[in-house]
Amino acid sequence: MSAANHHTDEKDLVFAAINGNDNAYAELVQRHHSIMVAVAAAIVGPSLAEDVVQDAWVSAHRALAKFEHRSSLKTWLLRIVSNEALTRAKRESRHISLDTQPDEGGYLDDDNFNRWGHWANKPPHWHLETPDALLEEVDLHHCINKTLLLLPPTQRAVFRLRDMEQTSFDQISELLGVSAANARVLVHRARLTLMNIIDSYQETGRC
Template structure:
């Protein structure tokens, strides 16, 4: 089964690469096919980062316009999908940095990670996506994610919500793998504390 899946992934990457080459040679139909293959992922990424359907649609449009204009510069050092993620995330980060509202500062996040183990916090026993599916926790989880500094929010969503490997997140955000790990860890600690506050206030036992 694993071998068949790997063959399927390879075929998908080869098909994507072939479409990219055709698009670079002026085949607009090939680029349209690339959009059809990837637009769902790009829209969902924008929606998770910005929490607004209109903004997500704008990000998706801006991403494909930029990708089309810069297609000759795409060297194939990463997959086309990874390249699109990088473009979309950069556009989203620019919008996120302009957002108003209270967010935890990066210094506060660092301080939190240094002493978090001195307090009782809920175990990350469920995946973040599982928490998001539970109605009573969804709003708390989404607000906590939205309150993260933009670069931490981007890493957390790419790693823990989208499930993208560390090396690929590193490529998308142009940061080191160790930075991806550090930001993911600090984001998880912060979100775990927010969930602990909910469990404590609602009388749930903290594991």
């Protein structure tokens, strides 16, 4: 099926779903559910992803009649699931945001990033040769996961989408409502936080 035919077919499915055709709505769910779960998992983690997507489908069903086809249905649905996931991430957070912690090393200052979101001052070098070698240590892996949960929700979402899901900065910007430049800064800050945690772990053996 060509892209044009697929788009026309999907418009017909949306129209049918709006008019109460449960089979049409089920077809829309089948087409987009997997990518929605992937985006939700990138933001809140796999354990909460399905719940978030179920909530997103409820929201989408309620708003479907207002969908104006200004973007693709896929983009519209991913925006909904991103908003649901960010809301859940904020609600689930039980820790003090790292944004409120003092930056003892001075690496998180905005002066360390240029206007393109790249390093102006590079972070410390990792002691081990590759990240893969680091992740072989189970305790360190748990420490990294714990640190990710401490990141502010939007920063964590950008990091997961970019570094774990290989999502483009333009798409991240569209999904999360942040500029591409700000997304670059957020992912660099998340990487730096993890590097500092890894450095500390290597020196002390503790998270």
